[in-house]
Amino acid sequence: MLRIVHFLIPSVFLTALGSQNKTRHFVSEFILLGFSAQKEMQSFFFSMILILYFLTLLGNGAIACAVRWDRRLHTPMYIILGNFSFLEIWYVSSTVPNMLFNILSETKTISFSGCFLQFYLFFSLGTTECFFLSIMAYDRYLAICRPLHYPSIMTGKFCVILICVCWVGGFLCYPVPIILISQLPFCGPNIIDHYLCDPGPLFALACVPAPSIKLMCYTFNSMIIFGPFLSILGSYTLVLRAVLRIPSGAGRKKAFSTCGSHLMVVSLFYGTLMVMYVSPTSGSPARMHKVVTLIYSAVTPFLNPLIYSLRNKDMKAALKKVLGLTTSPT
Numbered sequence: 001m002l003r004i005v006h007f008l009i010p011s012v013f014l015t016a017l018g019s020q021n022k023t024r025h026f027v028s029e030f031i032l033l034g035f036s037a038q039k040e041m042q043s044f045f046f047s048m049i050l051i052l053y054f055l056t057l058l059g060n061g062a063i064a065c066a067v068r069w070d071r072r073l074h075t076p077m078y079i080i081l082g083n084f085s086f087l088e089i090w091y092v093s094s095t096v097p098n099m100l101f102n103i104l105s106e107t108k109t110i111s112f113s114g115c116f117l118q119f120y121l122f123f124s125l126g127t128t129e130c131f132f133l134s135i136m137a138y139d140r141y142l143a144i145c146r147p148l149h150y151p152s153i154m155t156g157k158f159c160v161i162l163i164c165v166c167w168v169g170g171f172l173c174y175p176v177p178i179i180l181i182s183q184l185p186f187c188g189p190n191i192i193d194h195y196l197c198d199p200g201p202l203f204a205l206a207c208v209p210a211p212s213i214k215l216m217c218y219t220f221n222s223m224i225i226f227g228p229f230l231s232i233l234g235s236y237t238l239v240l241r242a243v244l245r246i247p248s249g250a251g252r253k254k255a256f257s258t259c260g261s262h263l264m265v266v267s268l269f270y271g272t273l274m275v276m277y278v279s280p281t282s283g284s285p286a287r288m289h290k291v292v293t294l295i296y297s298a299v300t301p302f303l304n305p306l307i308y309s310l311r312n313k314d315m316k317a318a319l320k321k322v323l324g325l326t327t328s329p330t
Contacts, residue, residue: 027190029109034102034195046103053096059305060085066318076159084132088301091125099195115197128170134228135162137235145242177217261307272296
């Protein structure tokens, strides 16, 4: 199903985009300035981002493989985590390879269709991540607040349904806003002071003001962000209330430890996401936009495997097995 979503939807989207855009825009490509700096600094930045990208693929790939191969991790919590790690691989790959290419490129160009395809993939995968964080919080709510009913509610079939809804729902959210933005006339200049195609710079390059489309996009972004966030907040409010009723300190500590990793990931992701997309930020410096975007698009996917594995004994054991770090008994 993921392959169908990943390949068929973008191809259909680009076909519609290409057929409708020929007479509506005048530029055929955009220039992504990225992080402008001296050549020596660009080489250093390229090396750091490349290492970060490689470690992100390694960490998230190891977790996805551990969940796939270790039968002890074939439970809803770890199956969702495995899908989340697989998602992180695609999420970081939607922007970082093109960013690395642009650092070394002299022209730093991206085609009109390529720009909006990147826009579609990046925002669709980001929306899917919001949905996954929400169902992970719901899973923890069931495990802590309704432990006796957890096996009957979070069955394998229901877990698969939730995962499919996250993937399909994330990729079905953004075609309409993206097509509306692509229909705006772009007659030049075509320079985007960013390292990815983002709605703010694209609105700034449009030849005519589009307040209604801009308002719709910011409202839509706010709904996409706050919907899952309120769900997460509600789940953990109930979890907190249940944990505080546990009489023993050891029990409360164990319950909090099962939620701590997820709360750290939610704080990292949503903290930076809300700064960028909940409200218009045209008055903020462009460099700040780039740094904040880099945090949630590249740094957070790198940190997630560390956060989820360091405090989880089962995951650490499975990762050691996958990475070949276990010692065979003599």
